[in-house]
Amino acid sequence: MKKMWRSAVAALAVGLMTFFAAGCSQNPANPVKPAKPVQQEQKVSKVKHTIYRATDKASQKLTPVEIEIDSSEKNPCLAVLKRLVEKAPKDETTFPKGLKVKGVTVKGNLATVDVSREFTSRRHNDYDNTMMIYAIVDTLTEFKDIKKVTFTVEGKKLEVLGQMDMSEPFTRDEVFIKKK
Amino acid sequence: MLKKIFLISCCLMAFLGASLAQAAPRITKVAYGVSPDRQLRVVMETTSPARMSSEFLERELRVTVNAKLNPRINKLYVPKNAPYVNKVILEPQGSETIVRVLMKKKLSSSEYKTFNLKRDTVNKRPTRSVIDVVGGPAKKTFTPKKRSTERKPWRPSTAGSGYSVVGGISGKRITLDPGHGGTDPGTHGLVTGVYEKNITLPISMKVKKYLEEKGAIVYMTRTTDVDVYGPDATDVQELQARVDVAEDNKSDMFLSLHINASVNTSVGGYSTYYHPKTKYDIQVAQCIQDELLKTGNLEDLGVRYANFYVNKHSTMPGALVEMLFLTNRREEKLLTNNWFQNKIARAIADGVEDFYNQHRGG
Numbered sequence: 001m002k003k004m005w006r007s008a009v010a011a012l013a014v015g016l017m018t019f020f021a022a023g024c025s026q027n028p029a030n031p032v033k034p035a036k037p038v039q040q041e042q043k044v045s046k047v048k049h050t051i052y053r054a055t056d057k058a059s060q061k062l063t064p065v066e067i068e069i070d071s072s073e074k075n076p077c078l079a080v081l082k083r084l085v086e087k088a089p090k091d092e093t094t095f096p097k098g099l100k101v102k103g104v105t106v107k108g109n110l111a112t113v114d115v116s117r118e119f120t121s122r123r124h125n126d127y128d129n130t131m132m133i134y135a136i137v138d139t140l141t142e143f144k145d146i147k148k149v150t151f152t153v154e155g156k157k158l159e160v161l162g163q164m165d166m167s168e169p170f171t172r173d174e175v176f177i178k179k180k
Numbered sequence: 181m182l183k184k185i186f187l188i189s190c191c192l193m194a195f196l197g198a199s200l201a202q203a204a205p206r207i208t209k210v211a212y213g214v215s216p217d218r219q220l221r222v223v224m225e226t227t228s229p230a231r232m233s234s235e236f237l238e239r240e241l242r243v244t245v246n247a248k249l250n251p252r253i254n255k256l257y258v259p260k261n262a263p264y265v266n267k268v269i270l271e272p273q274g275s276e277t278i279v280r281v282l283m284k285k286k287l288s289s290s291e292y293k294t295f296n297l298k299r300d301t302v303n304k305r306p307t308r309s310v311i312d313v314v315g316g317p318a319k320k321t322f323t324p325k326k327r328s329t330e331r332k333p334w335r336p337s338t339a340g341s342g343y344s345v346v347g348g349i350s351g352k353r354i355t356l357d358p359g360h361g362g363t364d365p366g367t368h369g370l371v372t373g374v375y376e377k378n379i380t381l382p383i384s385m386k387v388k389k390y391l392e393e394k395g396a397i398v399y400m401t402r403t404t405d406v407d408v409y410g411p412d413a414t415d416v417q418e419l420q421a422r423v424d425v426a427e428d429n430k431s432d433m434f435l436s437l438h439i440n441a442s443v444n445t446s447v448g449g450y451s452t453y454y455h456p457k458t459k460y461d462i463q464v465a466q467c468i469q470d471e472l473l474k475t476g477n478l479e480d481l482g483v484r485y486a487n488f489y490v491n492k493h494s495t496m497p498g499a500l501v502e503m504l505f506l507t508n509r510r511e512e513k514l515l516t517n518n519w520f521q522n523k524i525a526r527a528i529a530d531g532v533e534d535f536y537n538q539h540r541g542g
Contacts, residue, residue, distance in 0.1 A: 124367040
């Protein structure tokens, strides 16, 4: 009995090793093959979304940017916000450094965005705070069912941020969006 | 023989030690007091001059006095009129006494001092060791009311809630709120390091002057560098205290003056924010913004809707003005210039007058 176990474990180990080895060596083994076919495969299951970025510094307004996310994404709101906040271009100053979107929950037409503590790190910069909030609010209200957005920091309700009253949800404000 | 000498010297040392201990100062009485300018004073009467050494921790001042505490002296004192001080504890430690002043706020080295007083033969006072600690804000411009600690749910105000917009600027009650102050410096300039609180105050005082020249009655949430609620206030308490000044004075208008900031140092310009709790808020903001734009070739960030606390929670028409950016090099220079501060102040006062002129006939 013991012997059988041992051989079974050994076989499994060998099997796993060859599996991993194959996985690791796949890329260097086929260096000529570009990643293109893989992308095409995924493109079929992608959905378009509009996010708002403060890329246009001259107008000091938010500009719509089209992005794509996997349609298999369980929480598309979270995926979109993560792209907006955590994958922002380096020279974009809309979000504080290190800000993370920890979660988005939707109840009815209200989305609650949970963010990391960096959210309050620029509390005296009223300009930055409004841009940050409306980049998120205007991006999330692009989703059909979301009409209102509220924020929590590390799971806790926020009363004020700088001069801003955070106790009630925000609604979409297009004053911050660049007119076409 | 050696043994004898050793014994004798031992006795001598013991005797000397005892006599030294006898001469060591003792604390015979401790008195406390809070002065009208909120200084907490601890006076320790001693039998002979005592040395003191002090150290301060985050929220505690610890003074070691090399004098033995009379065990009959009460070891705990809780001051009544010193909001910064929790309590004073006296801890006997051998021939020394440790005085621990437990603070409610962070203490800086300029906020306390220790000194000795010589024997006063005229008034028959013994030698004394004294500790002075800041006990509260020096000048209070406003006494917060109990109710302001509780958050008021926002309700859109109904018509006729007390304010008036008709009949011109003369006699209108206007409350000005110089943003930040006291323990809250606001943002700061990147070149001079000047604090927002120290620019909003002089500009607000100038606005007050111009508005009064036009016949308005002006109230201020602060006229010095202080917190309006108090140094330990939550953000909501501090902002509500400013709203309360406007409400308590039955103001017709409430203006909060701030300076903007951004990590993007190329951003600049004026913006005026409103919350549409009355139909007049947006008009007030627009009138002020229009005048501000006449002060020079400066960016127009527009009249914007915002959820700013003070606008939302006050019942009278008003606006929050973001007077340029302290993080913009050119604008910082303008903001620290007295002539330009006057220009901004005059523009705001003109904007307010313009608003009332538009409603002169009702």
